[in-house]
Amino acid sequence: MSFDPDFMKIRGILKDHHEYWSNAIPLIASENLTTPAVREAAISDLAHRYAEGWIGERVYPGNQYFDEIEEICLKLLKDLFDAPFVDARPISGVVANLTVYTAFTKANDKMMAISIPVGGHISSGPLKAKSGGFIGGTAGAVSRLNVDYIPFDRYGLNIDVDAAIKAIREKKPRLVQLGASVFLFPHPVKELAPVAHEIDAHMNYDAAHVAGLIAAKQFQDPLREGTDTMTMSTHKTFPGPQKGIVIASRDELAEIIKSAAFPGMTSNHHLMHVAGLAIAAAEFKKFGKPYSKQVIVNAKALGQALYERGFQVVCPEKGFTESHTILVDISNFQNTIGLGADVEQRLEKAQIVANRNLLPWDILEKRHYKNPGGIRIGTQEITRLGMKEQEMIRIAELMKAVIVDQKEPTEVAEAVAEFRADFQSIHYGFESTLKAYEYIEIA
Numbered sequence: 001m002s003f004d005p006d007f008m009k010i011r012g013i014l015k016d017h018h019e020y021w022s023n024a025i026p027l028i029a030s031e032n033l034t035t036p037a038v039r040e041a042a043i044s045d046l047a048h049r050y051a052e053g054w055i056g057e058r059v060y061p062g063n064q065y066f067d068e069i070e071e072i073c074l075k076l077l078k079d080l081f082d083a084p085f086v087d088a089r090p091i092s093g094v095v096a097n098l099t100v101y102t103a104f105t106k107a108n109d110k111m112m113a114i115s116i117p118v119g120g121h122i123s124s125g126p127l128k129a130k131s132g133g134f135i136g137g138t139a140g141a142v143s144r145l146n147v148d149y150i151p152f153d154r155y156g157l158n159i160d161v162d163a164a165i166k167a168i169r170e171k172k173p174r175l176v177q178l179g180a181s182v183f184l185f186p187h188p189v190k191e192l193a194p195v196a197h198e199i200d201a202h203m204n205y206d207a208a209h210v211a212g213l214i215a216a217k218q219f220q221d222p223l224r225e226g227t228d229t230m231t232m233s234t235h236k237t238f239p240g241p242q243k244g245i246v247i248a249s250r251d252e253l254a255e256i257i258k259s260a261a262f263p264g265m266t267s268n269h270h271l272m273h274v275a276g277l278a279i280a281a282a283e284f285k286k287f288g289k290p291y292s293k294q295v296i297v298n299a300k301a302l303g304q305a306l307y308e309r310g311f312q313v314v315c316p317e318k319g320f321t322e323s324h325t326i327l328v329d330i331s332n333f334q335n336t337i338g339l340g341a342d343v344e345q346r347l348e349k350a351q352i353v354a355n356r357n358l359l360p361w362d363i364l365e366k367r368h369y370k371n372p373g374g375i376r377i378g379t380q381e382i383t384r385l386g387m388k389e390q391e392m393i394r395i396a397e398l399m400k401a402v403i404v405d406q407k408e409p410t411e412v413a414e415a416v417a418e419f420r421a422d423f424q425s426i427h428y429g430f431e432s433t434l435k436a437y438e439y440i441e442i443a
Helices: 005-022 036-042 064-081 093-104 161-171 189-198 211-215 251-265 271-308 340-349 380-384 389-403 409-420
Strands: 085-087 110-113 127-130 133-136 146-149 175-178 202-206 229-233 244-248 325-329 355-357 374-378
Touching (some): 064 085, 064 211, 064 271, 085 251, 093 175, 093 229, 093 244, 110 161, 161 189, 175 189, 211 229, 271 325, 271 380, 271 389, 340 355, 340 389, 389 409
Parallel strands (some): 110 146, 110 175, 175 202
Antiparallel strands (some): 085 244, 229 244, 325 374, 355 374
């Protein structure tokens, strides 16, 4: 059988991509990998179909089987998060946040959130004037919210509770949003939720990064601590397909969320990923607790190992982290390697993949996000590959070789590939003979 040359070229690139990740150390804090069971759902006929609306109330016919799948998915998620209502129609974490903005605010309302320079996500950023138009974070650019920032302890990497209480009372926002994309420690939901409700504000908790840790009862419990809603993506510490969900703390919020999700924010909601999410939730119900515990143990161990080898890992006095993420200040390498972008690129040449990241004090140092003073590291994917504390030491040694010892990255890449040879299977999920990054030909 002969194939179109463009098709073969694309297939070849895809295979190269899979081969690369089979020999790399994946440390991006916002990524994970799914099991073959989840991938099977993702390539099913559901990828071709629409199911606008709610279960049993579809705009399209032909959804009797998908309705069953979505019902199972929602039940599993409600059980995992101990929640009365879940909407799995948002197609990403950003769309989940937009669903909450649409449901509980209107244009020009005030919102308070964590600022991007200290770890907040772009989905809670303000609108900014730009030559020829406007640009900015999702909250301002799309929902037209006026965004103020929650006071933050830059060096303790958490919200300044006393200052935040005062600011919420003074500014009287319609929406208070906690959560971040650099999320090392639990946020003070218990302390701030009563203050938000005192001024009749809605509180949302963006759990995109820590959703799996929350579901496994290993981080904090925002719904019991007082948040009204919780939004998240489903492919970070929760190792499912790329999707978003909105969770409500009480039934009376359900209808407005449902209306905001459809027709407000979604049409087709990627049915194949709902099916994949259902399978991932079933896996997490069985394996999520030991997985999440090991993710956190690994993060602390990697933080300690890097710290002992000359890296300025933030918050050593607090054990570096209580989540999957550690943040490393690499400004001490500025005169030898450079800043965040330079370190990121050098590590990538050694097949160690970690991203540059703003430090909370970078703005004070006049540094820019394109070449900031830090790198962000996550342990959720390497834990999925079966790595434990001893492997964290080996990863720290390999990073030291590239950055501290300044060895040739391509030489270190050979050692990385040799190290990765023993970690080619997915753990904490339904078993399969397929390797973690194995490319599957269908055509």
